[in-house]
Amino acid sequence: MNPPVVLDAMGGDHGPVATVAGALLAWREHGVPVMLAGASDVIDAELRKHEALGELPVAHADEVVPMAGSGAGAAALTRSSLAVGCALVGRGEGGAFVTAGSTGAAVSCAVRGIGRAPGVLRPALAVVLPALRGGGSVLVDAGATADPSPAMVAQFALLGAGYARAVLGRPDPLVGLLSIGAEPGKGNRLTRRAEELLAGLPVRFHGNIEGHDALAGVVDVIVTDGFTGNVLLKNVEGCVRTTLAMVAEAGIASPGRLAEVARRYDPETHGGAALLGLRGTVVVAHGSSPPATIARACVVARDLARHDSTAREPVP
């Protein structure tokens, strides 16, 4: 039997109310064994509500990392549900880690508790952006490393290409570098140097792409720094919401029908964001995730862990 998926029971806007219900869904509906990391009394109380005390294992953690804190403090790095959960995966007692908590703290705890994969300079967050045609594109880095060097950005391309092969089934992914002009040499200091490095790496490099290409499906992998990637990801979220609200307000279509379109943008389709470049699998779900989304993230984490163990390749 595979080791369980470890879920940060304290993370997310709804805390254990959503995470414990999500873990039970993942186990009962999808057969994913889940271990809950967090304050055991609080978790037990939630399990009791579902008449499930003892149904899932619990790993106790004293501390909780606040959702909107300024990074992880010393106690958070060792004694929080994030830290305890990552340590379990690092020791092989957990098969993958899932959190709906703060991305920044998750990155810190994962690097400390699970460790970077050999040769990886910095981890990167990967999310799948939808496209009108085809299965969408992997955006990497969507917010793990805010100030990467050009070499780190170039390496994100390798991490993203591995993810596109394993998760999206693209045998030879095409990689584009997000910039402010399609021609070679256009961009800022970071992208101009990253562009040179990318040309020498073993990836199929398309060249620069621009902001309007992000949802056009022109490449399989969109590479950028974690600052720009996070701004872009959240801008897509806000832009879709505003555009659909304008359509609804103009009386052109009903909000119900428009929700179908909104769902095409739901990052949870792919189980949230995956933190790439580690020795183990980490999935970061949206803070607002309801139980069904938490369950979906656990399923994806289990599947990703299988991919990771078979498809992990050394990074040049």
Add this chain to the structure above:
Amino acid sequence: MNPPVVLDAMGGDHGPVATVAGALLAWREHGVPVMLAGASDVIDAELRKHEALGELPVAHADEVVPMAGSGAGAAALTRSSLAVGCALVGRGEGGAFVTAGSTGAAVSCAVRGIGRAPGVLRPALAVVLPALRGGGSVLVDAGATADPSPAMVAQFALLGAGYARAVLGRPDPLVGLLSIGAEPGKGNRLTRRAEELLAGLPVRFHGNIEGHDALAGVVDVIVTDGFTGNVLLKNVEGCVRTTLAMVAEAGIASPGRLAEVARRYDPETHGGAALLGLRGTVVVAHGSSPPATIARACVVARDLARHDSTAREPVP
């Protein structure tokens, strides 16, 4: 009589076919006197098609800056329609400059030919993003300065606030810094330092905003570096297009009705982008602008020049 608006007749995807027709529209329909800068034989041939030879003054220029070049070369900086047009404004023979050509080349030629306003470190491009409620927000810098220092970014806030007062009629504009977390101190090296500087400047500083706030109308001015701003602006363009195409494809609404919503995002509503921080007015229209949009940009440039001469204030 005011000096004419100088129009780069050679800029834009459609060249003189669109610009000359646009200039005639601006003059005949809106009473804006326009001077055409570019190859006089080509311009004269276009004017002749409209039976308008001699109706608008022409300033001859030998060179054309290619739309997709890698910046402006030496000849482009002195002898192109961009350079000749900016020099006319710099000498006071033109009241404002309009181009649908390359933004990068326009910035170079404008700094050289018109000059920076006293105290301004770098120019910044301002565009108005729509919002569901209210008149939208000024995004600055949308692509003039790709690698600004923190001091430059902080100064963009002052330039943007001046534009919001003059053009959007906001008496005391609220300024937000685009970052990857709303809490103080969240962001990359550039935004963290810019945030500190902004707190000491004479603007009403809201603090950090995130990508999903860009179209939410929470602030009057969105401040960012020219790289992130340009990616965000083009991402909005692509995201609106993809979202409306998904709505159309789902059969929920007709493309015709959806075009009404698309128009709310049209940057030409405000006459294109304004290049701020110069001694004169420069408007950059979209490369694909048809004649009506060129005409609108000329009207806006005339109005902005009036604002500029009355409302220009020293930058700390």
